[in-house]
C-alpha cells in the first residue's frame with residue numbers, strides 16, 4: 001500500500017475553516033501521516049534532516065494549503081528552498097525523490113469561474129500551479145491531479161464536511 005504524507009501549511013489554522021476540517025479528517029486515517037508545518041516550526045526554523053527523512057519514508061507527498069497570492073503560504077516556500085537541496089532532490093546525484101508521487105490540495109477564496117481566461121484571476125489553477133509541476137518534474141516525481149475547493153467563503157458547514165470526505169477519497173485514489 002502507498003504511504004502518504006500530507007504536509008499542511010496554514011499560518012493560522014485556528015481561524016481556518018476548510019484546511020482545519022481537512023486536517024482533522026485526514027488525521028483519522030491511520031495509513032496517512034499528517035505533518036503540520038506551522039505547528040512544528042512556529043519560529044520558521046526547519047529541521048532539514050527530519051523533513052528529508054519523512055519524505056524518504058513516503059511514496060505519495062501532498063502539499064495542502066490555502067491559496068495565498070496565487071501560491072502557497074511562505075513557510076511552505078521556505079520548506080522547498082531548504083529541504084529540496086542540490087545533490088539530494090535534484091542534480092545528477094540528487095535522486096532521492098525519484099519515482100514518488102506528488103499532489104497538491106488547495107483551497108481558494110476565489111470561485112472556479114474566476115480562474116480562467118476572462119475571469120477576474122485570468123489564469124487557470126493548472127497554469128498558476130506550474131512552479132509546483134516543474135518542481136515535481138525536476139525532482140522526478142509524478143504530478144497527480146490536484147484536489148481543489150474553490151470559492152470556500154460561500155460554503156455551508158455541510159459542504160465543508162463533504163469536501164473533507166472527497167479529499168480523503170482523492171488522497172487514496174490510484175492515478
Ligand SMILES: Cc1cc2nc3c(=O)[nH]c(=O)nc-3n(C[C@H](O)[C@H](O)[C@H](O)COP(=O)(O)O)c2cc1C
Pocket residue numbers: 010015016017018019020065066067068069070071107108109110111152
Ligand atoms: C494573505 C492571503 C492571500 C490570499 N490570496 C488568495 C489568492 O491569491 N487567491 C484566492 O483565491 N484566495 C486568496 N486568499 C483567500 C484564501 O485562499 C482563503 O481564505 C482560504 O483558502 C480559506 O481556507 P481556510 O478556511 O483554511 O483558511 C488569500 C488569503 C490571504 C489571507
